[in-house]
Amino acid sequence: MTKEERYQKLRAIIQVYLPEDVSVDNITMESHFINELNINSANLVDIVLDVEDAFDIMLENDDMDSMQTVTDALSIIDAKLGNS
Amino acid sequence: MKHKEVISKNKYDHIIQKLPYERPFLFVDELLNINENRVEGCFTFSDTLSFYKGHFKGNPVTPGVILTECCAQIGLVCLGIFLLDQEMQWKESSLKIGLSSSEMEFLLPVFPNEKVRVCSEKVYFRFNKLKCKVKMYNEADKLVCKGSISGMLTNT
Numbered sequence: 001m002t003k004e005e006r007y008q009k010l011r012a013i014i015q016v017y018l019p020e021d022v023s024v025d026n027i028t029m030e031s032h033f034i035n036e037l038n039i040n041s042a043n044l045v046d047i048v049l050d051v052e053d054a055f056d057i058m059l060e061n062d063d064m065d066s067m068q069t070v071t072d073a074l075s076i077i078d079a080k081l082g083n084s
Numbered sequence: 085m086k087h088k089e090v091i092s093k094n095k096y097d098h099i100i101q102k103l104p105y106e107r108p109f110l111f112v113d114e115l116l117n118i119n120e121n122r123v124e125g126c127f128t129f130s131d132t133l134s135f136y137k138g139h140f141k142g143n144p145v146t147p148g149v150i151l152t153e154c155c156a157q158i159g160l161v162c163l164g165i166f167l168l169d170q171e172m173q174w175k176e177s178s179l180k181i182g183l184s185s186s187e188m189e190f191l192l193p194v195f196p197n198e199k200v201r202v203c204s205e206k207v208y209f210r211f212n213k214l215k216c217k218v219k220m221y222n223e224a225d226k227l228v229c230k231g232s233i234s235g236m237l238t239n240t
Contacts, residue, residue, distance in 0.1 A: 041212075041213075042234060042235075045210060045211045
């Protein structure tokens with residue numbers, strides 16, 4: 001899976017949990033989940049659980065704490081997949 | 085038999101004492117069973133509860149939101165306290181909880197003075213989010229409502 005494919009896969013997951021006033025076009029590499037995409041902490045957990053299923057990885061509490069932006073999420077996914 | 089009931093009631097009292105609710109918004113009387121995957125508890129809707137005066141006018145029926153609340157207090161919060169306790173995350177009076185979603189189906193009405201039993205099964209408890217499948221039964225063991233409830237529980 002290329003970096004772009006991983007990004008698109010993540011975008012598709014995030015899209016499901018966006019509030020109505022945020023469009024999928026708002027998702028960029030720099031987007032902050034809570035402050036910019038208005039995703040609440042409960043939905044952020046859902047995103048993490050979907051990421052685990054989609055990429056067949058397991059995230060820990062520390063990963064959750066450091067997952068602030070889309071880039072953070074991709075770095076964590078890369079590290080778990082052994083791509084970093 | 086009576087003696088046995090008293091023992092089982094006291095067994096989980098420490099969890100009920102940690103609940104951040106009090107009357108008239110405490111909807112847990114006793115817990116029958118609890119382990120890391122499920123919880124079962126009871127509540128009797130006393131006819132003196134204030135909402136019966138307005139729901140409905142001259143025809144008291146327990147509101148669906150109150151049934152949902154009862155399911156959440158027994159099924160989610162009691163189980164959550166038990167799970168946090170197990171993880172040694174329990175700190176006195178620092179529990180922060182919030183309902184994050186609920187999807188309920190209501191099948192039968194619950195009238196004043198009815199006793200209900202809530203059974204809840206954990207779907208997951210991860211990153212402080214607890215999601216459960218809940219079912220409420222009346223004294224005739226008929227399903228009153230069922231659904232899925234999630235909430236955030238933290239102790240920091």
